[in-house]
Amino acid sequence: MKELNNKNPFKTPEDYFEDFTGRLMGQISEEVPRIKKSEGFTVPDGYFDDLHSNIENKLAGPQVKVIALHRYRKYYFAAAAVAAAMVLYLGVQWNAPQEVRFEDLANSDIEKYFETNEFGLSTMEIAEVIPVDELEISDILENRLNEENVIDYLNNNTDEFEELNLNTDE
């Protein structure tokens, strides 16, 4: 292991805190400053010396047994499941529909279905049905994207350059 840069070079001089604000303001400059690689974090005296024995003590103590807060919870679930099954059964009986036809489906239901289900069509199959030539980006997206949004999105969500490689073989 290489030696990490974890030594704190910043001792507290006398009256450090009294002068802190003044020095703080003095040091903030307009320019982007050069930053030293020490960060200023410190630890309490003797912290690392005691760490091993602290961990030993924790390990030596009995492992805390996890006690279920709701011991009867599974029975509640069982009861709820039975009740739900009965309500469902009665509901289905009550509303036993006549033959459902495609025309009976509301457009919003169809859209909802496609939004929430994997419908297993490949991009080729979709492309065969939808006239791609006449599509505009605004047909798909409700809001216009500006370049800044796109770059922000890519910055935050793209981990790998490879993901951005578009397939250019087609």
Add this chain to the structure above:
Amino acid sequence: MLTEETLVYELKDGNTRASAFEVLVNTYKKPLYWHIRRIVLDHDDTDDVLQNTFIKVFRNIEGFKGDSKLYSWMYRIATNEALSFIKSKSKILGQDLQGYQETMANNLEADIYFEGDAIQLKLQKAIGTLPEKQKLVFNMKYFEAMKYEEISEILETSVGGLKASYHLAVKKIEAYLRSN
């Protein structure tokens, strides 16, 4: 100094476990402490996470298969522990993770165990604004001076992805330092 293989072997052997564990703690306590501290920022929180990390290592050493290096495995545990710690703490405080990290960075000013100057404070605030992945990569590359290959093994991400994250992190930090 024991080799890593010997240490793992001794950790798995009941007779040598205690002494090997002491060696393990003493070897890795400082690098792991600083790794965690850069994620959670507060000393007491770091102490909790560090102890939990070692306890997890101790209890799970049997399951360590040696597919990666021991220290990568420990760093991975420490990283996961630290990240889940800040996630649960932000939830308790009812803040989103980003907001929590920024608050923590702002709190450093009042932290008795932070003695950085204004520039270091500003840098920590800038790091606090980064998304989680970029923050990790920046800290490991910039402060811990790790190689991309080492970071890649710990975070289980491709080197290309890490370079991109580091590049973006540096750009964002520069922009933050210029505008604040």
